[in-house]
Amino acid sequence: MDSFGTIAPFLMAGVLAFFVIKILPNAIQMIKHGPKGSSAEWLNGLLLLAAVGAFVFFLMSIT
Amino acid sequence: MQNTGPIVRTQESALSTNKVLRNTYSLLAMTLLFSAAMAGVAMMFDLGRGVGMAAFFGAIALIWFVLPRVENSSAGIYVVFAFTGLLGLAIGPTVEYYLNYPNGSQIVATAMGGTGAIFLGLSAYVLTTRKDFSFMGGFLAIGFVVVLVAMIANLFMQIAALQVVISAAVIMIMSGFILFDTSRIINGGETNYLRATVSLFLNIYNIFHNLLFLLGMGDD
Numbered sequence: 001m002d003s004f005g006t007i008a009p010f011l012m013a014g015v016l017a018f019f020v021i022k023i024l025p026n027a028i029q030m031i032k033h034g035p036k037g038s039s040a041e042w043l044n045g046l047l048l049l050a051a052v053g054a055f056v057f058f059l060m061s062i063t
Numbered sequence: 064m065q066n067t068g069p070i071v072r073t074q075e076s077a078l079s080t081n082k083v084l085r086n087t088y089s090l091l092a093m094t095l096l097f098s099a100a101m102a103g104v105a106m107m108f109d110l111g112r113g114v115g116m117a118a119f120f121g122a123i124a125l126i127w128f129v130l131p132r133v134e135n136s137s138a139g140i141y142v143v144f145a146f147t148g149l150l151g152l153a154i155g156p157t158v159e160y161y162l163n164y165p166n167g168s169q170i171v172a173t174a175m176g177g178t179g180a181i182f183l184g185l186s187a188y189v190l191t192t193r194k195d196f197s198f199m200g201g202f203l204a205i206g207f208v209v210v211l212v213a214m215i216a217n218l219f220m221q222i223a224a225l226q227v228v229i230s231a232a233v234i235m236i237m238s239g240f241i242l243f244d245t246s247r248i249i250n251g252g253e254t255n256y257l258r259a260t261v262s263l264f265l266n267i268y269n270i271f272h273n274l275l276f277l278l279g280m281g282d283d
Contacts, residue, residue, distance in 0.1 A: 008116060009218040015123060016215045020208055022127070027204030037198030045199050045242060048188065052181055052238040056231070056277065059177045063170060063278045 076251060084248050086256035090143065091263050097144055098151035098268075105155020106162075115156040122149035126261060139257045147264055154272060161279045170278045177278075178271040181238055182263075189245040196242040197252060203239045210236060227280065230273035237266045237273075 037045070105115065125146045133139040161167050189196065210232050217225045244262045247253040253262075 008112075011116070011120075013215045013218050015120065016211050016218075020211050020215075023204060023211070024208050027201060027208055030201035030204055032201075034201045035195075035198045041194075041196075041198060044194070045196060045239070048185065048242065049235050049238055052185070053231070053235060055181065056177070056234055056274065059173055059274070060277055063166075063173050 079254070080249055080251055083254055083256050083259065087248060087259040087263065090140070090256060090260040091267075094143060094147040094260060094264055095267065098147040098154075098264075101148045101151030102155040102158055105152045106159045109159075110152065110156060112156050115153045118149040118152035122146050122153065125149070130257070130261065134255055134257050143257055143260055146261065150264075150268055154268070157272065157275065161275055164279060167279075171275065174271055174275040174278055177274050178267060181234075181270055182241060182267055185238060185241045186245050189242055190249065193249055194246060195250050196239075196246040197250070199239055199243050203236055203243060206232070206236050206239075223280075227277065230276045233273045234270050234277075237269045240266045 104110075105118075125142055130139065130142050130146070133142055158171055161170050164170060210229055213225065213229050213232075217229060241263065244253070244259065244266065248259050253259045
């Protein structure tokens with residue numbers, strides 16, 4: 001493995017760890033103080049995401 | 064004398080929301096084209112993964128450290144173009160890698176079409192129903208943090224099955240963020256079209272990148 005191949009995962013890991021450090025406090029804040037959805041709203045949102053999942057599965061099956 | 068204050072304010076709010084939406088989609092279309100052109104440049108000059116990674120780090124630096132300082136000025140537009148151009152350069156070598164597969168052009172075209180269909184479908188749903196998906200923000204952000212931790216772990220473990228799960232999760236989370244971001248724009252939660260453009264661009268970029276991986280893994 002070349003030197004770039006050795007150092008690249010560590011560089012990327014550092015950037016991703018920085019992402020986690022920046023995002024995590026906001027994420028916790030949003031969970032604690034953000035708007036709460038009703039069960040009907042959650043069902044609606046999750047159905048849309050399930051439709052996306054089914055579409056991706058369909059694309060994988062035809063490619 | 065009639066009291067028309069609330070009606071006028073409501074109209075002003077609706078006009079302002081429409082303006083943000085129009086500006087966001089206009090800038091998003093231009094930045095997507097610019098990013099695609101820069102990906103083409105990266106492929107034409109055969110830029111390696113080192114340049115791609117440097118461009119990615121440059122884009123991250125712009126979005127974290129520069130954009131927050133200029134997002135309310137006209138200079139912000141140049142930063143958004145620089146950010147999306149660098150991400151285009153960063154994804155160029157990846158697209159070229161998949162294009163070298165036997166059915167590479169089909170994989171890339173399907174990933175592009177699939178990404179477009181997901182974005183247009185979810186955006187059209189939110190714009191038509193005008194439903195508020197702001198309640199999903201915390202769930203999506205925590206989900207994204209979990210995925211980031213899994214990505215860090217998999218950089219060193221290199222488990223193919225985990226990478227498939229991560230890519231699928233990123234597509235679902237970014238799809239959720241399309242609902243969240245679009246509903247924030249139309250409900251007045253986001254009034255800065257530069258921030259809105261960057262958010263939607265990142266959603267599309269991440270969906271395309273991970274869809275490319277999922278569609279290409281059969282031939283890998």
